[in-house]
Amino acid sequence: MALPSYATPVQRTYYYFYLFFCTVVFFFLIAPLFAIIPISFSVSPFMVFTEGMLAWPPDPEAWSIRWYKNMIGDCSADVVSSTVPCSKKWMVGTVNSFYIGIIATVIATALGTLAALGLSRPHMPYKGLIMAILISPMIVPLIITAAGMFFFYARINLVYTFTGVILAHVALATPFVVITVTATLVGFDMNMVKAAQSLGAKPMRTFFKVIMPLILPGIISGALFAFITSFDEVVIVMFMASIDQLTIPKQMWAGIRQEISPVILCMATCLVLLSIFLLTTVELLRRRSEKLRGIKAR
């Protein structure tokens, strides 16, 4: 990648411009995410860098964790501000988000893994058509899905219930599980299943003792994708959940629309940390899976 020693000055200029351009794009991708972290520790109720925060030497008066206290529902005197309301809403939302996310993930992972096992079999009939149907929830824009589900679930009294939201989230999350687990199964040696069966293992035992340990990294990655899909989802929740069935994204949406406050940035900071954690986990799992399947790291 480095420039050869015989490069002309023009090539040199191009090369440095290219590197500079890439740096700017990387900055463009990542800077907004990290810009919000310092602002969430501001004293000010506005979402800006205050002069005190930029002063050198740093002014401790300009920094505080009051909005974090506000977020966890601690409404003591130093936390309350006339422009920023304080309530337990964020915590209620967090509990609901995890509740919906975890149930949806468990169901989606179970259904998705089973389906991926079936789809990876050589005898699967109508594979293309079935795959297209199974992946469609990922492809159709969320707003269309939300509209369709709202009309349909209204007929069977599932709107404004957690059940409706969870069913919708499972549908949205399964494509991710199917894709990830199918990808893991591509390198799977089916002879191992035959070996297990010829040694007398029943199908269930074969699955849990032979297949599952080998594709586990794929299943966990799929589950994490499923979880983050449900955890971040706001459009379905907005239409299908009742007003007091809050989740984190719904509360953030309301926050951006009405009461723009630094508390949103505190939650956003927490979510950035969560995404760093999930990304690291998935990356480690992917490497482990490649090692397990004997694929050489690129």
Add this chain to the structure above:
Amino acid sequence: MEVTISTAELLTTDGIPLKQSLRKAERRNKLRAFLLVFPLLLFIVVTFVMPIGDMLLRSVDDSQINSVFPNTFDEYKNWDKGADELPPEEVYKSLFFELANGDKRQIGKALTRMNYAKSGWKSLIKKTTREIKKIIKKGEEPISYKETFIKINKLWGDPTYWYSFNQMVNDRSSIYYWNALDRTFDEDGEVVLQDEKRRMYVKTWLRTFKVSIYVTIFCLILGFPVAHLLANLPLRYSNLLMIFVLLPFWTSLLVRTTAWIVMLQQNGVINGILVWLGVITDDGRIQMVYNEAGTLIAMTQILLPFMILPLYSVMRVIPKSHMRAAQNLGAKPAMAFWRVYLPQTIPGISAGGLLVFVLAIGYFITPELVGGKDGKLIGSWIAYHLKTTLNWGLCAALGGILLGIMLIFYWLYNKIVGIDNIKLG
């Protein structure tokens, strides 16, 4: 090599022909594979495919109003518009009784529908119903229903109101689709443009396409060099830099949207830096959010990973020797890039471009939050009719058109890339 083919049928130990036995095993295997997929397939069909189908049916459904005014509509169909200026007496009579005896809630719903056809229906019928109820209370039977109606309100003698029934008398109607394209039916059932002040959808459709195309182009311009860099760096560095691409991918959409509001608002980070640098004055802060520019910037950043990842996976397998060979044969670097490298990245460009474009036209959250008034896309109208106006027919029609466009592009994507080649992370 000599091959002898035995014509005698092969039998298994049970005496069943081998062919048959194999076919049986094959069938059992197929069934087993299918049974594994079946639970999810059933689940997706019930929770996802059926709702979408239901929505599409709703977009052409006009049966509610027909169940409210069945007799009136039947009589209406007998009206010979060439011969008489106003509908015959029977139409007025049926309407009289259907308004008097109908279920109030159902009539209310039907009135909303009638107002889509011609504004003014709602108040006219409400006033008339009140008068009709009075007449019935008095116990009088009108001699001429037509006269009675016109006496209640002279608009009943205005044939344009009656003409608007034309578009409601069938159980199925394409009116919502025409509405979604700023068209409506006139008196003769011909498709015409809406009134000027009711035309907003074509404008939004065009803006949706414009924004999507711009976002796709920006993503390509920004994503191409980055994908190239990632594909050509040693693995140690590229894996590290990949985090910059994947982290936004994993971060909540709302977090990224919030971050852009913080960056772009009038006293936000970017304006602050520009003022500090002296590029703009403190009063001259640029409005970058709550307009189309905000939508473009935020959507480009949010969709950029979807461009970089397919490009990267294509570029990684292009042998580096190709460029060197081209230059060896005398091509200038620019020529070598244009004639040798670029053509090999076309699959990546089309995959990334289609993916970004398709995701962009269906976008809702980001344009709604940072788009302000003139940056909203078609998704916002769908949400608005779903939640605020409750004009579900129009909402479903807008969704139906959007879905149709998506399917065309995915069909293309499938032709070029293959749906089952989608990879994550």
